[in-house]
Amino acid sequence: MTGSDLLVVGPWIIFGVCLAALCIRLLRARRSGQRPPSAQRKDS
Numbered sequence: 642m643t644g645s646d647l648l649v650v651g652p653w654i655i656f657g658v659c660l661a662a663l664c665i666r667l668l669r670a671r672r673s674g675q676r677p678p679s680a681q682r683k684d685s
Contacts, residue, residue, distance in 0.1 A: 642650075
């Protein structure tokens with residue numbers, strides 16, 4: 642791989658790593674925020 646290839650690929654690799662970290666954080670936050678069905682209020 643040449644230096645110019647790294648200049649093109651490098652930002653995409655960083656973007657992919659940041660995007661993966663963001664998705665993992667969102668999934669963990671969503672899982673920890675869920676309540677069991679019996680604990681939720683029933684609006685009817």
